[in-house]
Amino acid sequence: MHKYASPKFFYSLAGQLIPWIAALTAVLLLAGLYLGLFVAPADYQQGESYRIMFIHVPAAWMSMFIYMLMAGAGAVALVWNIKLAEIFANSCAPIGASFTFLALATGSLWGKPMWGTWWAWDARLTSELILFFLYIGYMALQASIDDPRRAARAAAILALVGVVNIPVIHFSVEWWNTLHQPASVSKIGTPSIHPSMLAPLLLMAFAFTIYFVVVALLRMRNEILERERHTTWVADMLESTKP
Amino acid sequence: MKTRHKRLAIIVSGVIGLTVAGLFVLNAFRSNLVFFYSPTEVLEGKVAIAAGKTIRIGGLVEQGSVKRSPDGLKVDFVVTDLNKKLPVHYEGILPDLFREGQGVVAQGRLQNGNTFTASEVLAKHDEKYMPPEAAKALKGGTFMPGNETKKP
Structure with missing residues (x-):
């Protein structure tokens, strides 16, 4: 266990895995986009415009999923003092913020033609915007403390406090009257979305998840090098790559 | 109780406490939060x-x-x-x-x-x-x- 959690071992393992997972990401993304944009039928109400869902919905799912991973890794780092968990939590924040921004931006583009407005201060949209600010706050707090161990601890506490927002985002469409539609897929009973549209949606969600793994591994390798730059293994590695 | 168990307990109870408090606040604002x-x-x-x-x-x-x-x-x-x-x-x-x-x-x-x-x-x-x-x-x-x- 300790071997796998050592930054040095993880650095080389991630380096070997990244090309394979990156290739898988490309294949899944292309297949998902093709099925979503060309194969899936038009919607009976929204016509072709609904196709933005294949980006919007997986991005929104990822924004919440990554936040839970980030807060979970933060808790692990606080309790067991595992450096790799701190590094993982830090790597999650910019990726999660990007997915949140993507969900907000595509939702806005979808809202104008369908609802008739770019933005509405309803509970779903507002809580998702708060999630974006939580990510930004995490990154700002983490960057404002020089010592990486202390920075990670402070940021982890912020992330854990923000976990309150996740059930609020998820249940906002049930608890309150919102302009945003209720859940189509993640609800009890059968999804209210036709299987021919559900398949590309789930494929895109899987592709986004694998994409997240690739980017997280790349960011983690980067942060490991930065933190361990004074250690002998990094010096040896740099020495061996010199021409 | 080991230190790490204590820390785990603090974190778990903290998250649960905050969630419950947050839900109470939202429930109080319920009528103001409808669109x-x-x-x-x-x-x-x-x-x-x-x-x-x-x-x-x-x-x-x-x-x-x-x-x-x-x-x-x-x-x-x-x-x-x-x-x-x-x-x-x-x-x-x-x-x-x-x-x-x-x-x-x-x-x-x-x-x-x-x-x-x-x-x-x-x-x-x-x-x-x-x-x-x-x-x-x-x-x-x-x-x-x-x-x-x-x-x-």
Whole structure:
């Protein structure tokens, strides 16, 4: 266990895995986009415009999923003092913020033609915007403390406090009257979305998840090098790559 | 108790405590966090609405109730929550998704306690997605998409 959690071992393992997972990401993304944009039928109400869902919905799912991973890794780092968990939590924040921004931006583009407005201060949209600010706050707090161990601890506490927002985002469409539609897929009973549209949606969600793994591994390798730059293994590695 | 167990307990109880506190706060703000009121809430006076205050109402556009004026952008329709009906008057451009039997959210003022003058009309769609053929097939049966009795 300790071997796998050592930054040095993880650095080389991630380096070997990244090309394979990156290739898988490309294949899944292309297949998902093709099925979503060309194969899936038009919607009976929204016509072709609904196709933005294949980006919007997986991005929104990822924004919440990554936040839970980030807060979970933060808790692990606080309790067991595992450096790799701190590094993982830090790597999650910019990726999660990007997915949140993507969900907000595509939702806005979808809202104008369908609802008739770019933005509405309803509970779903507002809580998702708060999630974006939580990510930004995490990154700002983490960057404002020089010592990486202390920075990670402070940021982890912020992330854990923000976990309150996740059930609020998820249940906002049930608890309150919102302009945003209720859940189509993640609800009890059968999804209210036709299987021919559900398949590309789930494929895109899987592709986004694998994409997240690739980017997280790349960011983690980067942060490991930065933190361990004074250690002998990094010096040896740099020495061996010199021409 | 080991230190790390203590830390774990602090974190778990902290997250649970904050979540419970957050839910209490949200529950207290419940009526302020709704995006719109239903016709029943407005017409039966379940929500306190100050005279002349801008509010949003939402529900389904009643089948056969949309009347457009021939000379301009004026439109009259009835919003229903399948319990009470509220007539709405609006002058402006309607969103593409505005149609009879579909969800709608209108922002504006209540007049004389029983009619609504909207300054903005937004379309609200439901969570159903299907190809037109599937919708047509369903309409032949007992189920009518977008038109069944449910919370608007």
